[in-house]
Amino acid sequence: MADTLAGKLLVAMPGIGDPRFEHSVIVMCSHDAEHAMGVIVNKPRDEVTLSDVLDHLGLDANANFGARAVLDGGPVRPDRGFVLHSEDFAAGDATRNVAPGVRLTATRDVLEAMASEAPPQHFVLALGCSSWGAGQLEDELRHNAWMIVDLDRAIVFGEEHEAKWAQALHALGLEPAQLMGAAGNA
Numbered sequence: 001m002a003d004t005l006a007g008k009l010l011v012a013m014p015g016i017g018d019p020r021f022e023h024s025v026i027v028m029c030s031h032d033a034e035h036a037m038g039v040i041v042n043k044p045r046d047e048v049t050l051s052d053v054l055d056h057l058g059l060d061a062n063a064n065f066g067a068r069a070v071l072d073g074g075p076v077r078p079d080r081g082f083v084l085h086s087e088d089f090a091a092g093d094a095t096r097n098v099a100p101g102v103r104l105t106a107t108r109d110v111l112e113a114m115a116s117e118a119p120p121q122h123f124v125l126a127l128g129c130s131s132w133g134a135g136q137l138e139d140e141l142r143h144n145a146w147m148i149v150d151l152d153r154a155i156v157f158g159e160e161h162e163a164k165w166a167q168a169l170h171a172l173g174l175e176p177a178q179l180m181g182a183a184g185n186a
Contacts (some may be wrong), residue, residue, distance in 0.1 A: 005031040007099035009149040011168045014179050016145050020075050023165040026130055027084055027156055029104045036132040039082050041124055041156055042164035044069035059115040073126025083110045085123035099151045122157040
């Protein structure tokens with residue numbers, strides 16, 4: 001599919017109508033005629049850290065990363081970890097190239113690497129993902145629920161999660177205050 005959104009960012013418009021996606025920035029990991037899947041990268045889970053997740057799996061967190069936030073990647077499969085990481089890690093067929101400099105792995109291998117002395121240079125762990133069925137995302141785009149932004153690794157891997165939505169808008173030359181919460185009628 002030539003018009004795939006894989007490797008792009010979806011940025012929620014104000015008034016998207018679903019509180020789970022308000023001010024979300026989603027890295028689109030796959031998109032074709034039948035399915036779309038992405039990971040929200042700007043909503044930390046207050047109650048859990050990387051150390052908590054690794055401890056639960058019997059792994060010791062690297063001291064440099066243990067306090068790092070775990071993100072809420074979306075409402076689908078919230079019990080499963082999805083790791084977006086730099087290209088310096090791969091787990092064979094379990095790793096998907098998302099965009100230059102960004103890969104996705106959702107197996108224990110990447111968690112073990114994160115706990116090791118040689119973790120991927122850049123990574124974010126999210127629990128859950130966002131998923132759409134055939135035509136669903138395209139319908140949301142027609143209804144102006146999302147803006148499409150070129151992927152920026154600084155947004156994906158940055159740790160100032162509350163600033164990522166505005167950063168993505170800035171990439172389009174927009175200020176958050178310029179956007180209205182709902183479309184008007186003439």
